[in-house]
Amino acid sequence: MKIAITVDELILWAGTPMPPRYTASTVLDGMLRALGEHRVEGVYGFAHTSPVADRPGEREILERWCAAGHHLGNHTHHHACLNWVGARRYCDDVRQAEDVLGDLLEAAPTRYFRHAMDMTGPSEVRRGEVEDFLRAEGYTTAPITAWFGDFAWTAPYARAVHTGDRDAAAMLRTSFVEAAVARLHAHAETGRRLFGADLPLIWLVHGTALAQDVLGEILQRFVDEAVEFIPLDDAMRHPVHRVHSPATPLFRNHLERIALASGDEVAAPPPEAMAQVLMSGLPEGEDPMADYDAILRRIVDRVGGTWNWSWA
Numbered sequence: 001m002k003i004a005i006t007v008d009e010l011i012l013w014a015g016t017p018m019p020p021r022y023t024a025s026t027v028l029d030g031m032l033r034a035l036g037e038h039r040v041e042g043v044y045g046f047a048h049t050s051p052v053a054d055r056p057g058e059r060e061i062l063e064r065w066c067a068a069g070h071h072l073g074n075h076t077h078h079h080a081c082l083n084w085v086g087a088r089r090y091c092d093d094v095r096q097a098e099d100v101l102g103d104l105l106e107a108a109p110t111r112y113f114r115h116a117m118d119m120t121g122p123s124e125v126r127r128g129e130v131e132d133f134l135r136a137e138g139y140t141t142a143p144i145t146a147w148f149g150d151f152a153w154t155a156p157y158a159r160a161v162h163t164g165d166r167d168a169a170a171m172l173r174t175s176f177v178e179a180a181v182a183r184l185h186a187h188a189e190t191g192r193r194l195f196g197a198d199l200p201l202i203w204l205v206h207g208t209a210l211a212q213d214v215l216g217e218i219l220q221r222f223v224d225e226a227v228e229f230i231p232l233d234d235a236m237r238h239p240v241h242r243v244h245s246p247a248t249p250l251f252r253n254h255l256e257r258i259a260l261a262s263g264d265e266v267a268a269p270p271p272e273a274m275a276q277v278l279m280s281g282l283p284e285g286e287d288p289m290a291d292y293d294a295i296l297r298r299i300v301d302r303v304g305g306t307w308n309w310s311w312a
């Protein structure tokens, strides 16, 4: 199995729960160490840039990523979903990210763009307007064809570390690694069913506290399962990453959208396993998705968009 590793949100969305003593800087250190140990070079990071506008000192995170031999693509400024705003507002957000990234974006060998949440909007018309703009600006859209819903661990892990619940923290680290492996296989199997051959996959991990702690373990598990790490440019040569998957307002990645339109799907994680993660350390009666809804609502408010979201 061949995969191109990509890292989104080197600085996480405003309001994302973090355990004490974890920062974007410590997460970066952990991820750079893990990538270095496995000799994975030239990884593309897709970081929305509003955190840097809010705290200019954090541009250092992005600079350090590039200084380590990795690259940056454009991932919009606010990370607003194309379901929430019109094409023009979305394209303005792409330009605003350019203002922040500047030379760091220009230094990348290929000018990549990744849609916020890898969602391409509710209609072909809106997506098309954005894609025309991106093409005119010299961007290539890099989709996601393998992911494991890693953000779902952020609040439970912050709770576990904060309260010193070592058993919960260990359970979350283990389930995070297992989910990364299982979901990679699930995407690969779907790709095989849909296309009758092994696809090179574009794999995503976010810059979370758990990535700091166990990205190295995940990469080692991948190596143990004969995964070969390839450059994003190589994965992008496969037509699966060049076609436009049918538009859907649902929260689905590129491969999942193709599967959806084909009457197939990427096997979901076992509901009881996800419930164990989401409910870990959660006070009685609280909504496990409340933290994540609040993050998205903050983004909608900042861009003046229309709230329209379902986790289903």
Ligand SMILES: [Zn+2]
Pocket (backbone or CB within 6 Å): 008, 009, 075, 079, 116, 117
């Ligand atoms: Zn993102």
